[in-house]
Amino acid sequence: MVRLFSSFFRRTADPGIRAAELGAPEPAAGGGERQACPFAAQRERMVREQILQRGIRDPRVLEAMRKVPRHLFVPPELQDRAYRDCPLPIGYGQTISQPYIVAFMTEAARLTPESVVLEIGTGSGYQAAILAELARQVYSLERLSPLAARAQQTLAALGYRNVEVRQGDGYQGWPEHAPYDAILVTAAPPTLPMLLLDQLAVGGRLVVPVGESQGSQSLLILHKTPEGVVQKGAFPVQFVPMV
Numbered sequence: 001m002v003r004l005f006s007s008f009f010r011r012t013a014d015p016g017i018r019a020a021e022l023g024a025p026e027p028a029a030g031g032g033e034r035q036a037c038p039f040a041a042q043r044e045r046m047v048r049e050q051i052l053q054r055g056i057r058d059p060r061v062l063e064a065m066r067k068v069p070r071h072l073f074v075p076p077e078l079q080d081r082a083y084r085d086c087p088l089p090i091g092y093g094q095t096i097s098q099p100y101i102v103a104f105m106t107e108a109a110r111l112t113p114e115s116v117v118l119e120i121g122t123g124s125g126y127q128a129a130i131l132a133e134l135a136r137q138v139y140s141l142e143r144l145s146p147l148a149a150r151a152q153q154t155l156a157a158l159g160y161r162n163v164e165v166r167q168g169d170g171y172q173g174w175p176e177h178a179p180y181d182a183i184l185v186t187a188a189p190p191t192l193p194m195l196l197l198d199q200l201a202v203g204g205r206l207v208v209p210v211g212e213s214q215g216s217q218s219l220l221i222l223h224k225t226p227e228g229v230v231q232k233g234a235f236p237v238q239f240v241p242m243v
């Protein structure tokens with residue numbers, strides 16, 4: 001089984017992403033413009049070698065992973081590593097998840113263009129951008145206000161209008177917009193947060209890494225059915241803790 005790493009970097013440097021670096025729009029995929037952007041080629045390779053090869057098949061997920069400029073969600077001095085097969089530090093001891101795990105969790109959520117999604121742990125905003133490509137509306141909660149503010153700025157600069165980021169405690173969820181068609185948790189709580197399950201619509205999926213230590217976490221995929229909650233899968237993972 002492929003082991004999923006969300007975070008083996010946990011550092012505190014916070015170089016930040018400045019608005020100016022987001023100013024230049026990414027060229028549209030395809031055509032001659034593509035060659036002009038070195039990141040587009042790296043992104044295509046990332047999708048082929050890290051995502052497709054490991055079995056992600058949902059065409060909408062693959063398209064979103066091909067489209068979202070991941071390098072704009074990492075600190076400027078790490079941009080040339082943005083498409084590597086690993087998580088990267090984003091400051092405040094947090095990380096942007098490995099591309100494969102973002103794709104895996106997104107596919108597991110089974111989104112439709114009508115879905116309303118809750119993300120816990122905005123971090124860089126990258127996972128939120130991928131979700132925003134696939135769903136009608138994304139709500140994302142982040143505990144650390146500087147990260148929430150920066151992610152909001154990054155997402156706005158890229159033109160995402162269907163993502164709302166708020167500073168808040170993920171354990172409480174975001175009851176105002178519940179129920180959600182999917183909830184993705186990108187930090188690991190020690191046990192399953194029942195309040196989040198309450199905010200999930202019947203028919204919806206909760207994707208959450210659960211476990212005390214970084215060595216013993218399982219990524220759970222839970223499907224809420226009229227008859228009760230059904231567990232669809234559990235995979236070994238490493239996420240930063242949900243605090």
Ligand code: SAH
Nearest residue numbers: 096121123124126127143170186187242243
């Ligand atoms: N999804 C992010 C990666 C998240 S890293 C991305 O795409 O970049 C996990 C994030 O969860 C961190 O930013 C951390 O601050 C946040 N977090 C941890 N505990 C939390 C809590 N109780 N509520 C909300 N966010 C939390």
